[in-house]
Amino acid sequence: MKFTDTILGLLRRWYIVVPGLLIAASLAVGAWFAIPPDYNRSATQLLIPGDNSIPEGGNPYLFLGGLAPAADVLVRAVGSENVLNDVVEEHPGIDVEISRDTTTAGPIVLITVTASSDAAAEAVLAMLIDRTVTVLNEFQDVESIPDNNRMTVIPVTVDEQGEEQVRDRALAVAGVALVGTILTLLIASLVEGSSRRRREREPAVRGEHEPGAAPRSHKAGAAEAQATPGAPAQREDASASLPVDETLSEAQRPHADARR
CATH class of the missing domain: 3.30.70.1130 (EIF_2_alpha)
Structure with a gap:
């Protein structure tokens, strides 16, 4: 991901970045007053x-x-x-x-x-x-x-x-502000990455449901798969049920008549 894409992603998630930075700044100010000089x-x-x-x-x-x-x-x-x-x-x-x-x-x-x-x-x-x-x-x-x-x-x-x-106070304030900023940017980046992956999957899902492509259900496919192996057996059963005369070829019929 390019740097510009990262910046644009953070701008799109301003509702996470802005409150997060405000919270980090508030915690830093609180740390300044909480730690005595x-x-x-x-x-x-x-x-x-x-x-x-x-x-x-x-x-x-x-x-x-x-x-x-x-x-x-x-x-x-x-x-x-x-x-x-x-x-x-x-x-x-x-x-x-x-x-x-x-x-x-x-x-x-x-x-x-x-x-x-x-x-x-x-x-x-x-x-x-x-x-x-x-x-x-x-x-x-x-x-x-x-x-x-x-x-x-x-x-x-x-x-x-x-x-x-004020050295200890300054170090504490800088540490709190840094941790808060990193957490804010991390959360915003995770949300943006999840949204990006969801957008990339949407075109593939729409392609499967276009008007020209009839959707096939799982049950129909399974029925066809079960019917296909049984087709030769059905044809064999039909052949077996025909009369003997019908199963003989034209060349074999005179010999059969003579035996009769």
Whole structure:
């Protein structure tokens, strides 16, 4: 079937295509409002070396080069399963990602929180910021690091408002619309194909009932079929019933008379 024939067939079945597309669009809109959006908040924290690691009067931001390994350790500790489980228990459905910001060369910790509400994302982000400071101090307490030589962590950026994430909603809407459209076109194509096959059979049926061709019933054909094999037998019975004289030929009659 050509593409143009398919389009024309769908146009003929507009009473199926149009309502089907309207239903698919309605379901897609309903999916958009039924699926709530997610909210994303992030924060970055910077490790600062201790006072003894900086020359007197020096700029601490010029001595960040050796703190990248310490930032990796801090990220691993804060992002551990034990810490995250405590957060998830209080706020189920939260997605937390803690990593070192690879877009910069400095020892920067990146915290990203995704939640179903902006308030939950804000609360969890604040909790993790405080947790980073606590974990860093615990590490240095274990090693008995003097206060004047301790690393500190300071916030660099903290989102004041969550960013709405619509990716999941968009995927759901697109999926519902696609499935609805495919089902609509499939049903319309099936109906059109069935109608086409019925139209193709109609000329053959009309040819059998034209005025010049007398229809033969099944019973008449069967009667003829039964009568035909029995015809020779009937002729044999008729021959047998004739008199003997009638069955003899002209040449055989004088001999028959002489015997009589």
